[in-house]
Amino acid sequence: MKIFATLKVAARALKRNKMRTILTMLGMIIGVGAVIAMVSIGNGAKSQVEAQIASLGQNVILIFSGSFTRGGVHSGWGGAGTLSVEDALAIEREVPGVTLISPELRSGSQVASGNQNWSTTILGEGQDYLDIRQWPLVQGSMFGEQDVRGANKVAIIGKTISKQLFPDGNVLGQILRIKNVPFVIVGELVPKGLSLQGVDQDDIVLVPYTSAMKRLFGATMLRGITVQAKSASALDDVQNEIIDLLRQRHRIQPKREDDFTVKTQQEIAEAATATSKVMTALLAAIASVSLLVGGIGIMNIMLVSVTERTREIGIRMAVGAHGRDIRLQFLIEAITMSxxxxxxxxxxxxxISKFLAMHNNWPTLTSPLSILVAFLFSAAVGIVFGFYPAHKASQLDPIDALRYE
Amino acid sequence: MNSIIQLEHIDKIYHTGEVDVHAVRDVSMQIGKGEFVAIMGASGSGKSTMMNILGCLDRPTRGKYLLDGVDVSQLDRDELASIRNQKIGFVFQGFNLLSRTSALENVELPMMYTRTNMRSHEQRERAVKALEIVGLVERAGHHPNQLSGGQQQRVAIARALVNQPAMLLADEPTGNLDTQTSIEIMGVFQKLNDEGITIIMVTHELDIASYTKRNIIMRDGRIVSDTAVANRLSAVEELRKLREAQQAVQLAS
Structure with missing residues (x-):
């Protein structure tokens, strides 16, 4: 049988019952539309998480100090201060594959300039911190090794601080008082916005970790260490060697737990995207149900159509149509609709996903793959749900079909 | 005379419920090329079953059926469909045209299921030629609901002719038509038969049967009479008489 002629017959049959065809298609339209929109939303959320993780920097390994327990209360990671500056230097010295390293301290504090003041987070870091995080400056320059060695009173501020304390935008060379210790501002960070947890990443003051230890907090131990490995493939090896080295340095017996935590960026990313992956799958599953309902609608209408056109099927068979010709004809009608x-x-x-992105500021991401999959899936729905009615039509007896009223 | 149809000891038994219905019993006959045969009988005589078997819509339970030299009694569904497509042209009582489809496309329908490759303009030419034969070429674009019963039956005849079959098989072709149109349709058949086309017709109307050349009468599944028509009517003649009678009535009023 001629495929083009069959398509023409299908088009005519579908046009004959315009309203019915449109309503049946509507089931598919809603189903596929829902799948595309839902997957776009899910993918958008996932890509946002991934972007946040990427903003950590490249091939980053985070080492946190262990927690301590006092009177049944856990302090949380970093609380015990089990990492020393010597640990950090040892890692830099002894672990191959480590390119950059930055010891870290973190504490909340009140900062002031002139008659303005603001409560923020003070981050003590090494001179390579911004390189690891791949975080550029808007103006000024990062403090150097000299500043770290001399525990100099220099600071880099985030956008929020500059907005709150220096509304005129003139920050370089200004004095910022942290815990009443005057620091000279040498740079301003490029704004990063809110983190996934809704924390303002620009509400931050960066000082050399040595200055934070000696001049601000009187601390002797670190909260954590940020390490950059030379490549993604080296991450696991570097991670294991750091663990071995730290266990050795901290004299931890075999079978005892580490008093620190080492996480690679990948592990953090996996944990963070796990939720959005589940969400995407869930949304897609819910949307698929409407696609299924659309398919059932097609099957329903095709069954009605076969019954209505029994006589036509009889005529076609009488003049020489094989069963497979009839089956193909009805199958093509179902596939055309789907x-x-x-x-x-x-x-x-x-x-819909564009609209949501524009009006609700939701991140959406429509991948060409999901469009292709949706297209193939709708064709498959037509085949699967069209097959039974088409097969039923092809099995009709021409004599009965011709007599059908 | 080489025979188009050769039936040898054909039986057809329907197994419906507890009782077996013996619709056709031990029928043997031959129909030659160029014949014009009417198969007659009351309802339940087995003539419809005969029609279905002759038309390759159904298979005999027993016996041998040679159609145009091919044994079709043991073919499967698809093979029978191809035989119908190539060798048989059907004309039904209820016309059985596809609605909302033009006359021309209705005539083209059998060629849609012809396995040999035919170009669409070639199909169109053949369909137009078939419509010319039945004198309806100027109505080619009309849909069945825009045509009279007689015109619809002519379209059906054109459809039956389009694949140049070995025979035309007509099932009560005048059953839904008034007297004058019936005679017109019989005229079409007579003209086709004069050109050498074999026609087999099932009917229960005696006067319609007398337009044919040979009458086979069936009763209880058997052939009880098979005779040549003695006083054959000519459709042209009968139509002339009918018109004269109508004119006479008009003049009288």
């Missing part, structure tokens, strides 16, 4: 519905649904889904 594919046209699918394509409209794809357009609708993309529009």
């Amino acid at each position: 594919v046209i519905g699918g394509v409209i649904g794809i357009v609708l889904g993309v529009l």
